[in-house]
Amino acid sequence: MAKKIVFIEDEPNLQKSLSLALKGAGFEVFSAFDGQEGFDLVLKQKPDLVLLDLILPKMDGFAVLEKIKNNEQTKNIPVIILTNLEEADDIQRVVDFGATNYLIKANYNLDDIVLKVKSTLGV
Amino acid sequence: MSLLSKLAPECKKFNVPLWRCPSVLFGIMGIIVIVAILASYYFARSYGFEPEIQALLALFVAAVTFVIGHLVVQSFSKVAEVSLLKSQFLNIISHQLLTPLSSMKWAINLLTADAEKTKVSDKEKKEFLYIISKTNEDMINTVNFLLDISRIDIGKIKLNFEKVDPKDLIQSIVGEKFQDAKQKGNFLKLEIGDDLPPILTDKLKIKTILVNLIDNAIKYSRPKTEIIISVKKNKDKVMFAVEDFGVGISKDQKKHIYKKFFRADNIFRYQTQGFGLGLFVAKFLVDALGGELKFKSKENKGSRFWFYLPVFKNKN
Structure with missing residues (x-):
């Protein structure tokens, strides 16, 4: 069965291209465009992995990560942060919250991100 | 460095040097005022001035050092404030440009990838070409806007009525x-x-x-x-x-x-x-x-x- 990924990103173009690349690699992708919708989707789908942007409407990515990690049902789901924030403080904050990886969007090609997702999931 | 981050986290964050950091300068100014008062008091005493004169002298020195110190700190605070704003602004600009650059990069990735592998249809390819051209246009507007700002700064804005x-x-x-x-x-x-x-x-x-x-x-x-x-x-x-x-x-x-x-x-x-x-x-x-x-x-x-x-x- 295809592994499930919830991808939380408010920028529609980024959402479109990465979702397509992940689907092409055989994953089942669920998209959310704001933090609240994203967390609800994680609760509902119990995905194998979450891709999370940090600057999001309604609830920012830090709050989404904290909620995922503080919830018994979702705390073991690996979360990869995908952002363009490069400040050390931000990176430290999400690492403290328990993010699995921190990727700067502009520095990665779609292929590299797909590879990171695959290696995190061990497929 | 950890001392600086405790004393003045904002200055540490934006790399404002210790000697230009307002909160540190205020501390130093306070110490200088106290030292000046004590010194003038001991000076007046050692010369055998009347107690009233001693007190007056200490008060006068306190007022003068405070005013000078305040002016110095104020001017340095302005410099620090501008420097903080500039760093924050550069942060925002970088982010504002990195987001459209990322979306162009990923769209190009899809267009140049092996079509068999990514299963991108011709219709989707057209959409990604449109995304690239629209994003490119937005970025040109952003850069023109920034250029306008710098023209305002140097007073070179031209008007065509x-x-x-x-x-x-x-x-x-x-x-x-x-x-x-x-x-x-x-x-x-x-x-x-x-x-x-x-x-x-x-x-x-x-x-x-x-x-x-x-x-x-x-x-x-x-x-x-x-x-x-x-x-x-x-x-x-x-x-x-x-x-x-x-x-x-x-x-x-x-x-x-x-x-x-x-x-x-x-x-x-x-x-x-x-x-x-x-x-x-x-x-x-x-x-x-x-x-x-x-x-x-x-x-x-x-x-x-x-x-x-x-x-x-x-x-x-």
Whole structure:
């Protein structure tokens, strides 16, 4: 069965291209465009992995990560942060919250991100 | 370094050196004032001055060192503040440019990838080409906007006055912005007065002003509220106004809104992006076009910005 990924990103173009690349690699992708919708989707789908942007409407990515990690049902789901924030403080904050990886969007090609997702999931 | 981060976390964060950091300077100033008082007191005592004179001298020295110290700290604080704002601004710019660059990069990745592998259809390919061209256009606008700012800074902005029909102008701008507002769940309502005369103005600049005001209104509006854009004749002038029903501007922030790099902080840090330059530019350009930008705002109710421009008059 295809592994499930919830991808939380408010920028529609980024959402479109990465979702397509992940689907092409055989994953089942669920998209959310704001933090609240994203967390609800994680609760509902119990995905194998979450891709999370940090600057999001309604609830920012830090709050989404904290909620995922503080919830018994979702705390073991690996979360990869995908952002363009490069400040050390931000990176430290999400690492403290328990993010699995921190990727700067502009520095990665779609292929590299797909590879990171695959290696995190061990497929 | 850890001492600095404890004493002045802001200065540490933006790499302002210790000797220019306001909170550290205040501490040093306090120490200097105390030392000066004690020294003048001991000096007066060792020379056998009367106790009243000793006290007066200490008081005088305290006042003088305090005033000098205060002036020095104030000027350094200004330097530090500008340096902080610049760092924050560069952070925002980088982010603002990295996002569209990422979306172009990923779209190009898909277009150049092995089609068998990614299963991208011809229709999707066309969509990604469109994304690239639209994003590219947006980035050019962003960079032009930044160039305008630097031209304002060095006083080199050029104006081309011409006869402009206010109705055509406002209709085309609202047409361009309609989709942006809709995406955020807001509706742009246009109110056009009767018998609008042509105005004498710089078409590109007035467009920049109105786009900035409308962008702000969209940014700070509550979902499902409308934004009213009106243009009306008033004696020998034409009034343009943009009104929203959003978060508004708090009392203590009102005096700062035209400052460069200012962004209202009643918006969460991560919820709204922007340069903090829109109103600074709008005010500068309205002034340059011979008008005055005014506003009324109530916190949690909304804001209304308006300005008047002179009517075009035939010279003969």
